[in-house]
Amino acid sequence: MKRILLVCLLAYGQLVFAQNATKQTDDLLPKTSGALTLGQKEFLLNGKPFLIRAGELHFPRIPREYWDHRIKLCKAMGMNTICIYLFWNFHEQNPDQFDFNGQKDVAAFVKLVQANGMYCIVRPGPYVCAEWDMGGLPWWLLKKADLKVRTLDDRYFVERSAKFLREVGKQLAPLQIQNGGNIIMVQVENEYSGFGNSSEYMEATRKNLRAAGFDKVQLMRCDWSSTFDSYKTDPEVAITLNFGAGSDVDKQFKRFQDAYPNAPLMCSEYWTGWFDHWGRPHETRSISSFIGSLKDMMDRKISFSLYMAHGGTSFGQWGGANSPPYSAMVTSYDYNAPIGEQGTTTDKFFAVRDLLKNYLNPGEQLGEIPAPIPLISIPKITFEERASLFDNLPHGKNSESIKPMEMFDQGWGRINYRTKLTESSIPRKLIITEAHDWAQVFIDGRLIGKLDRRRADSIIEIPKTRANAVLDILVEATGRVNFGEAVIDRKGITEKVEISDGSTTKELKDWTVYNFPVEYRFQSNMKFSKQKGNGPAWYRTKFTLDQTGDTYIDLSTWGKGMIWINGYNIGRFWKIGPQQTLFMPGAWLKKGENEIIILDLEGPKEAAIQGLTEPILDKIKPDASLLNRREGQNLVLENEKPVYEGSFDAAEGWKEVHFTNRANGRYFCFEALSAQGTNDNNTSIAELQLLGKDGKPISTQKWKVIYADSEEVTAANNSADKVFDNQESTFWHTQYIGGSQTAKQPHQIVIDLGGAVEISGFRYLPRSDKSKNGMVKDYRVYLNNSIFKGL
Numbered sequence: 001m002k003r004i005l006l007v008c009l010l011a012y013g014q015l016v017f018a019q020n021a022t023k024q025t026d027d028l029l030p031k032t033s034g035a036l037t038l039g040q041k042e043f044l045l046n047g048k049p050f051l052i053r054a055g056e057l058h059f060p061r062i063p064r065e066y067w068d069h070r071i072k073l074c075k076a077m078g079m080n081t082i083c084i085y086l087f088w089n090f091h092e093q094n095p096d097q098f099d100f101n102g103q104k105d106v107a108a109f110v111k112l113v114q115a116n117g118m119y120c121i122v123r124p125g126p127y128v129c130a131e132w133d134m135g136g137l138p139w140w141l142l143k144k145a146d147l148k149v150r151t152l153d154d155r156y157f158v159e160r161s162a163k164f165l166r167e168v169g170k171q172l173a174p175l176q177i178q179n180g181g182n183i184i185m186v187q188v189e190n191e192y193s194g195f196g197n198s199s200e201y202m203e204a205t206r207k208n209l210r211a212a213g214f215d216k217v218q219l220m221r222c223d224w225s226s227t228f229d230s231y232k233t234d235p236e237v238a239i240t241l242n243f244g245a246g247s248d249v250d251k252q253f254k255r256f257q258d259a260y261p262n263a264p265l266m267c268s269e270y271w272t273g274w275f276d277h278w279g280r281p282h283e284t285r286s287i288s289s290f291i292g293s294l295k296d297m298m299d300r301k302i303s304f305s306l307y308m309a310h311g312g313t314s315f316g317q318w319g320g321a322n323s324p325p326y327s328a329m330v331t332s333y334d335y336n337a338p339i340g341e342q343g344t345t346t347d348k349f350f351a352v353r354d355l356l357k358n359y360l361n362p363g364e365q366l367g368e369i370p371a372p373i374p375l376i377s378i379p380k381i382t383f384e385e386r387a388s389l390f391d392n393l394p395h396g397k398n399s400e401s402i403k404p405m406e407m408f409d410q411g412w413g414r415i416n417y418r419t420k421l422t423e424s425s426i427p428r429k430l431i432i433t434e435a436h437d438w439a440q441v442f443i444d445g446r447l448i449g450k451l452d453r454r455r456a457d458s459i460i461e462i463p464k465t466r467a468n469a470v471l472d473i474l475v476e477a478t479g480r481v482n483f484g485e486a487v488i489d490r491k492g493i494t495e496k497v498e499i500s501d502g503s504t505t506k507e508l509k510d511w512t513v514y515n516f517p518v519e520y521r522f523q524s525n526m527k528f529s530k531q532k533g534n535g536p537a538w539y540r541t542k543f544t545l546d547q548t549g550d551t552y553i554d555l556s557t558w559g560k561g562m563i564w565i566n567g568y569n570i571g572r573f574w575k576i577g578p579q580q581t582l583f584m585p586g587a588w589l590k591k592g593e594n595e596i597i598i599l600d601l602e603g604p605k606e607a608a609i610q611g612l613t614e615p616i617l618d619k620i621k622p623d624a625s626l627l628n629r630r631e632g633q634n635l636v637l638e639n640e641k642p643v644y645e646g647s648f649d650a651a652e653g654w655k656e657v658h659f660t661n662r663a664n665g666r667y668f669c670f671e672a673l674s675a676q677g678t679n680d681n682n683t684s685i686a687e688l689q690l691l692g693k694d695g696k697p698i699s700t701q702k703w704k705v706i707y708a709d710s711e712e713v714t715a716a717n718n719s720a721d722k723v724f725d726n727q728e729s730t731f732w733h734t735q736y737i738g739g740s741q742t743a744k745q746p747h748q749i750v751i752d753l754g755g756a757v758e759i760s761g762f763r764y765l766p767r768s769d770k771s772k773n774g775m776v777k778d779y780r781v782y783l784n785n786s787i788f789k790g791l
Contacts, residue, residue, distance in 0.1 A: 035177060036119075036184040036218045038238055043264045043303060045184070051301055052184075052266060053356065054081035054121055055309025058130065059109040060090050061333055062312045064102065065587035066343060066373065067109055071116050073339050074309050075367030077349055078356030081184070082113045083121040083268075083305045085128045088164050089138040090318070093411065095160075098167045107171045114175075114182035116367075121220075121305065123187040124168045124209070126161035127195075127487075131275045131320045131329045134480035135190075135487055139411040142404070142490050149487060150192070152201050161205075165212040173213030185218045187268075188237055193227035194726060195484065202233050222268040224728055225252045226654055226765070229259060239263065242307075244271035244729040246289030246769035249296040251652055267297060269307035271729060272348065273336025274717075277327040278478070279454065279576040280626070281717045282618035284336045289769065291351050298359045306352070310343070311335030313583050316569035317412035317518045317562075320482030321437070323489070324700050325721050326453045328437065328479040330579040331571030332617055341583050341615065342550050343373055374586065376549035378611025381541055383598070386607075387526035389416075389516070389536035390445060390472070396512040402497055404436070404490035405477065405515065414516040414601070415492045416474045419508050423467035426501065430460050433495040435475055438560070440536070440601065442472040447535065453478075455624065456704055462499075471508075473497065474536060476560070476601060478572065484726045486701055520567045523597050536601045543596070548589040551611035552581035556619070558609075559602025566594055575602075576623050580616035626713040628705045628720050635707055635748050636789040637671065642780040648764065650676045650775065657781075658761035662693060665783035666756045667706075671748045673778035683710075683747040684774030686731040687765040688723045693758045700724045702754025707791050709748050710734035720749050731767045733774055756785055 034046035043050045055074035062070050074082060086106060092098050100106060113120045127150055128136040141147055141157065148154035175181030188206050206219060220238040223230075228239055239260065243252045253265055272290060274283035297304050311333035314320075321328040334341040338349040357366055393416070397408055405415040421443070430441065432451060439451040441460055451457040477491035497508045516522070526538045553563065555573040563570045568588045573579070596609070643663040648655050668690065672683040689697040708720035711732060718733035734747050766775045782788070 035216070038218070038264055040262050041264060042301065043266075052081050052121075052303035052305070053079050054083045054303075054305035055079040056083040056269070056305055056307045057310055058085055058308075058312060058333075059106060060087060060103065060318070061314060062310070063585040063587050064105075066585065067112055068116070069343055069370055069373060070310050070312075070339065071113055071118065072367060072370040073343065073345070073349075075116055075118060076369040077309065077338060077352050078360070078366055079118065079306075079309065081119040081121060081305070083307075084109070084123065085130050085136070086122070086124040086168055087128060087130070087132055087136040087318075088126050088161070089134060089136055091167070092138055092164060095140055100167075100171050107175065110172060110175050110181070110183065119177070119182045119184045120175075121185045121187070122172055122183055123190060124165060125190060126164055126205075128190045129483050131333065132314065132482055133318050133320050133412070134489065135320065135482040137487065139406055139480070142406040142488065147488060150189070150195050150201065151198060152204055158204065162208045162211075165208050169209075169212030169214060173215075176214065176217040178216035183217055185220050185238070186214045188219055188221045188233065191223055191242065192221070193223040193230040195487075197230045199232040202231060206234055206237060220268065225255060226728060228256060238266070240266040240268035242269035242271070243267060243768065245273070245285040245293060246771070247293050248652075248770050249293055249300065249302065252768075253302070264303065265300070266303035266305075268305050270294065270297070270304045272306050272308060272338060273311075273334075274730070275335060276330045276332065276578055276617070277322070277717075278330055278574050279620065279622055280327070280578065280719070281620060281714060282578040283717055287348050287351050290348065291355055292770075294352070295355055298355070306338065308333070308335045308337040310339035311337045311341065313341060313571065315571050317477075317572075319479045319572065321479040321489070322483055322725055322727070323481045323486040324703050324724055325456075325705075326437065326481070328454075331573070331582055332579050332615070334615070334617060342375070345369060345372075374549035375613045376547065376551050376586065376611065377613050378543070378545070378551055380608055380610045381543045381596070383539040383541045383607040384530055385528040385540040386531065386533060387528045387538040387540070388533055389474070389538070392526045392538075393514050394516070396514050399511045399513055400509050402493045402495065402511060403513075404494045405492035406490055408513055408515055410515045410517055412477055412491075413518040414474060414476045416472055416514040416516070417493060417497070418470060418472050418512045418514070419510055421465045421469045421471050421499070424465050424501065427461055427463050429500045430462050431498040431500060431505070432458055432460075432473065432493060433498075434458065435473070435493055436489065436491045437476065437478040439473055439475045439493075442474070444470050445472075445535070474601070485699065518562065518569055520564050520569060520597075523564055523599065534603055536599075537603065539598045539600065539604070539607055541596055543594055545589060545591055545594060548591055549586040551584050551586070551613065552615045553584050554581050554610050554612050554616070556580040556616065557606040558598065558604040559600050561598060561600040561602075563599075564597045566590060575621055577620040578618050580619050581612060583615065584611065626719065627711065628708040633707065634790050635669070635709065635750065637669070637748070637782065640782050640784070640788065643783050645780040647778050648776055650772075650777075652766060652768065655764045656691075656761065657764070658691070659759070662758055662760050663783045664756055664758050665785045666753050667750060667784045667787055668753055668759075669748055669750045669782040669784075669788060671746050671780040671782070672776045673746050673780065675745070675773075676775040676777045677772060680773060681744045682734045682774035683745065683776060684718075684731050684733040684767045685723045685749075685764065685776065686728055686767050687726070687763075689763040690753070690757070690759050691761040691763065693760055695760055697763065698757055698759075700726075704752045704754070705749060706752045706787075707748065707750040708732070710743065712736050723749065724751070728765060728768055750788060750791065759783060
């Protein structure tokens with residue numbers, strides 16, 4: 001009992017310190033001076049060699065009350081620097097309404113880093129990725145119909161992003177190390193080569209940062225080892241590379257060192273783990289592979305930033321998505337990082353600490369590990385109050401045609417489109433172009449079916465209808481795309497809805513639109529009662545606590561929706577997993593009465609929750625097969641003529657193939673005949689790009705895997721669609737251990753390109769980690785306008 005009391009007192013003391021520390025004035029902060037500059041093959045801090053050991057933290061993903069705790073954990077792990085992103089859409093949720101207060105007080109966070117004797121690297125974007133909604137870009141940009149982003153071709157984007165950077169400068173420019181603060185570097189944009197190659201845009205962004213007040217600090221940029229040279233930046237901008245656990249460090253930096261032999265080396269994002277997707281296996285990265293590459297960097301005196309040192313939580317609506325294929329991120333941003341989502345010290349944490357203690361400077365010591373923040377369990381709580389969504393419709397807006405939710409001044413949440421149908425004595429097809437991201441179709445209040453953007457669903461069959469039958473299409477936004485060309489990602493129904501009776505197709509008009517935003521105030525105004533029912537609804541209850549502490553809310557009996565506790569939007573849940581619990585910070589709970597509101601679009605199996613002391617992040621309940629091969633399906637290529645066949649060498653990096661003659665087709669098949677290693681029956685591919693008639697990669701936005709003879713989707717997330725997810729560190733890998741899938745070559749993947757395309761060649765990228773398993777040697781390529789036999 002005394003030990004529990006002591007832990008609680010220590011935790012309370014940390015919270016008080018965190019609250020007081022963020023209120024410190026500049027006069028109370030430890031002063032620094034001088035500058036971080038670029039030396040010969042090393043960074044120089046005040047003229048002396050300095051190895052950056054940074055840990056990435058995202059202050060919006062950590063309750064403010066816990067900022068100090070997480071910073072102290074990073075210092076205890078061996079970090080001397082904290083790296084942070086700023087999310088534009090977090091600070092300017094409506095045009096010209098900037099907010100840097102409370103949870104959004106980035107200056108207070110940076111000062112708290114300095115109070116802990118650490119430096120800071122600031123990455124303000126304006127684009128940041130980070131698995132965050134729209135990569136940090138604000139939703140209201142999408143109200144401009146012809147919007148372009150991350151380019152000088154759209155004056156509106158250029159002006160708005162420059163204005164945001166000026167506001168950031170007001171907050172943080174005084175904290176540059178040259179001004180007595182602790183900010184040693186500021187990043188220009190983020191992984192720009194994954195989107196474009198405009199040196200002019202990057203130069204304009206550099207100038208905007210300087211004009212915003214970052215006129216003294218060292219600037220940097222980050223890219224991948226395969227693409228860092230796709231554009232140029234001012235020589236004053238340090239170039240850094242991003243790569244993941246298990247990478248061959250020497251090979252990652254080889255091309256960079258050939259181009260810049262005297263530049264300092266830094267891995268600006270050393271990926272400690274990876275992010276999770278709804279409906280896919282929980283991602284992990286082994287300690288051995290992670291520590292191995294980290295030790296390699298330390299032995300070579302290469303600076304690094306652990307991405308993430310501590311991931312935290314994408315509370316509320318902030319989780320993003322990848323595309324193609326569309327796949328939304330879960331609420332937890334645990335990331336399999338060294339510091340767990342709740343601030344726990346993991347085996348990976350102690351592995352880093354044990355490694356870095358051997359590389360400290362003379363007189364330098366590891367920070368003390370702060371006491372853990374208490375965890376509590378909460379007994380089962382049953383919900384008795386319910387408010388049907390269709391009985392609580394807000395004021396509707398009339399619209400002749402379908403429009404996305406942004407055009408109705410809505411940023412996030414759910415939107416319902418309603419119209420009336422004509423009488424029909426036969427079933428018809430409803431064609432929706434496009435539903436972003438998950439939709440339920442109702443006729444006269446009865447659920448007819450669902451559409452899921454992950455599967456590119458667009459057509460649903462509806463039964464015969466009476467005259468003036470009410471059609472409702474309820475659409476949930478599950479996260480805007482945060483990476484690549486699909487980042488312009490409007491929500492709701494983005495184009496049109498048509499109805500077809502088989503002979504005629506007609507676009508539906510005259511809609512009434514109902515908006516369901518994510519703010520707590522909106523949810524709290526529902527009319528709750530104890531009446532039971534089915535369908536989309538809010539559920540509300542209250543519970544009492546004798547003591548507070550962190551907990552994990554178990555939502556495994558619920559369907560799909562969002563949860564608010566004491567007014568805080570805790571995030572999205574979805575029964576398909578892998579995440580079944582949501583982290584609830586004890587700092588947001590209260591002794592005495594607490595309130596929970598849950599919006600569930602599908603309805604729970606049991607309207608009850610409980611608070612656990614351990615998270616459930618790895619339990620999948622798939623709503624469809626994760627495999628891209630139906631039972632009994634076998635591709636037949638014996639009568640097909642390949643458009644190209646050849647062999648790859650064993651070297652790493654992109655390999656480019658040009659056909660003798662261009663080929664045209666919709667269905668692309670890559671067949672791996674052998675691997676580089678002897679007795680290696682596997683196939684692995686990190687990325688495939690098809691080259692158009694101009695020799696440049698064609699868009700992958702309409703691609704869909706329709707067949708893969710084998711893929712690993714249980715032991716790891718190595719599904720076939722990884723070959724075009726624009727992530728070089730993820731890859732398709734055939735099934736690791738036996739099973740019903742074939743385990744021997746040849747291995748094939750077939751991609752529907754979404755339409756006929758003229759192809760002049762292709763590019764192939766092998767996996768980038770130290771393992772060579774499955775790297776392709778001999779191969780054939782096929783292209784057809786008709787689907788291959790057997791599919």
